[in-house]
Amino acid sequence: MINNRFIIPFAILGFSLIVSTFIFSGTWRKIKSENQTITVTGSAKQVIVSDxxxxxxxxxxxxxxxxxxxxxxxxxxxxxxxxxxxxxxxxxxxxxxxxxxxxxxxxxxxxxxxxxxxxxxxxxxxxxxxxxxxxxxxxxxxxxxxxxxxxxxxxxxxxYYTKIGDIKIEIQAAAAKDAMIRGERIAEATGRELGALKSARMGVLQITPENSNLISDYGVNDVSSIRKEIIAVVNANFEID
The missing domain is CATH 3.30.70.2970 (Protein of unknown function (DUF541), domain 2)
Known part of the structure; x- marks a missing residue:
């Protein structure tokens, strides 16, 4: 015959294990969610006319x-x-x-x-x-x-375009915004929400003749054409909630 004084402690221990399991499971899901990120590439293009x-x-x-x-x-x-x-x-x-x-x-x-x-x-x-x-x-x-x-x-x-310094700031901001929009759409498509920005890296600027497909890892700075395109690329890493 089982002594009642042993049943109560075992019941309490079992209940504690169940509660601990739920707490651990919830914490693990939270940590897993927080560790999930998405990396997207945004770009922006603008036509400039040499002055x-x-x-x-x-x-x-x-x-x-x-x-x-x-x-x-x-x-x-x-x-x-x-x-x-x-x-x-x-x-x-x-x-x-x-x-x-x-x-x-x-x-x-x-x-x-x-x-x-x-x-x-x-x-x-x-x-x-x-x-x-x-x-x-x-x-x-x-x-x-x-x-x-x-x-x-x-x-x-x-x-040459002498106001290129001002354009660089604008075009990089536009590329960063494009990256955020792309990230939001991808997150929404999977039933998630885009979280905080974790990191961002600006690519080199490409200044090419209009409608050209020139590109270089070191950047292109065209001086042969009057009408040019300036292209900026941003790689951004976001948390997803």
Whole structure:
């Protein structure tokens, strides 16, 4: 026969184990829920129009002697400067670099230096303007100066957006908002709610020609086109409730 004085303690112990199990189960579910996160990628894109154009080129000549090369270069320069002036660029609006000169050597079939063949002289010149369409037109037209004896080798014009610092802040904020919206939709689709932001990482900015698919791990900074797209990406990690 079981003694009643043993039944009560065993009953209390059994009840305690049941309560402890419920408490542990509820705590485990809470911890499990709190440890669940979701990582989403948000992006934003904006079209920008360049507000600064830069045109660079090199005036170059070749002559039998260094003196002749220098004189020939000096003879061509006024024609080039006259052209710039006709387009609204004069004085300090034209950036003229130092003249460089070097000899050109001849070599025989054995690769041996047989002496100086000629001398080259060159001078780099560049201009910049907020009228990017003017810079574009000049880059196409200026090569025609060869008909007047001017050998000016023009580079591809460069186009910049000078307020890029302000745009960067706006576009990154828009990408972060896009990440939050994506996270909310995913959470809702699974019957959950998006919780607090745990971490966020900004990707490198991509500044590409409009409608381009260029991308780089180090970022793209296009200067070849007037109209560009700036793209920002944000990787965000949220808790889910």
């Amino acid at each position: 600064l154009g830069v045109l660079r080129g090199t005036l170059s000549v070749e002559a039998p002697t260094a003196l002749e090369a220098y004189r020939l270069l000096q003879a061509q320069k006024p024609i080039l400067m006259e052209y710039f002036k006709s387009k609204g660029f004069a004085g300090d609006k034209v950036n003229v670099q130092t003249i460089t000169s070097f000899p050109n050597y001849s070599f025989n079939q054995q690769g041996q230096n047989t002496g100086v063949r000629s001398y080259s002289a060159s001078q780099s010149i560049d201009i910049s303007a907020s009228d990017v369409q003017l810079i574009k037109a000049m880059s196409i037209e200026i090569s025609s100066l060869v008909e007047r004896g001017v050998n000016f080798q023009v580079n591809q014009p460069e186009y």
